[in-house]
Amino acid sequence: MQDMFTQSTAVLVQPSPQTFERFERRGGLNQALMYVVVAALVSAVIAGFFGIFHSGVNPLTQFFSRLIGIPLQFFAFTGLVYFIGRSLFRGTGTYPEVAYSFALFYVPLSILGTLIGIIPIIGGLAGFVIAVAMIYFGYLASQSSLNLRDPVSAVVTLVLSGLAYLVLGLILAGIF
Template identity: 40%
Template sequence: MNTAPSITDTLTNMFNQSIQVISKPSVATFEQFENKGTLREAVIYVLTAGIIVGLLNWGGGFGGFLSGIIVTIIGFLVFTYLVHYVGKSQGGTGTLDNVAYTFALFWVPISVLTAVLNLVLIVTLIGILLIPLLMIASLVVDVYFAYLAVQSSMNLRESGKIWITLAAAFVGTLAITFVVAVIL
């Protein structure tokens, strides 16, 4: 009987794989893990990160916490679906599972680390001035890892096709996330 791994096993495995991806960023590192999980595991990992980030940013109360989790999950799903869809239109051959799993491996630790640093900066008056720099740095790091992840998960190697895929996914996700945030 083939049973799915427990949530604890999933989180432990993905955390260990995230350490490898973050400490040795390359297409080859992503390719080691792209077939190790599915959209299911990616969503569990992202949901866990959303809860952690929500707790770290509790300032908005329970409603802010809950809407943060919903926006996180919807944003992640929309982005990975769009990367897969647009990547296919650019000649990519990866699966949605490959895309979601590889993106979760870098996205989760970067999101949690950014939230921790944001909380630390909010506590200090001078640190508040550094928050915009933290957000820019986080975006740059996300883009770097996303560029590598698209090469691995969608098997795209042409720079133009990778940038088209990422730009279209970013714009689409921004629009849909904005609509969801307004509704919530």
């Protein structure tokens, strides 16, 4: 866990495909899952705690929905990035490289977003800034982990993955 935190710091401080390249093979799916579960647990605890103070919000529902939902959403999105990048643009990376690379920026940014999100006035603005940062780091991680050297390929991979993720979410919302 300490190694991943150090790697996350390097990725956030020196953002480039080359920085991601240094770390993409130092971990795999298990490490990515453990790291994302940390983000989910932090978010779940904060949501559950602050849910106590809001009427109409069940703290246990908040806790479990984040604890389960965040890892599922992360792996669904990174799976789409991998599938689209490999299928349409002949990316040569592996799914564990994609998941691990994305986890390196996703976890610290999502924890930061959760912590700042509880502050009433600046929470919304900070959420927007963090969303933009996630897109930027996703672009760099896609270039590195899938070996997509053409910037357009990385952008289109992310846009199509985002659209597919949205459609998948709408379909699942209709089912449940």
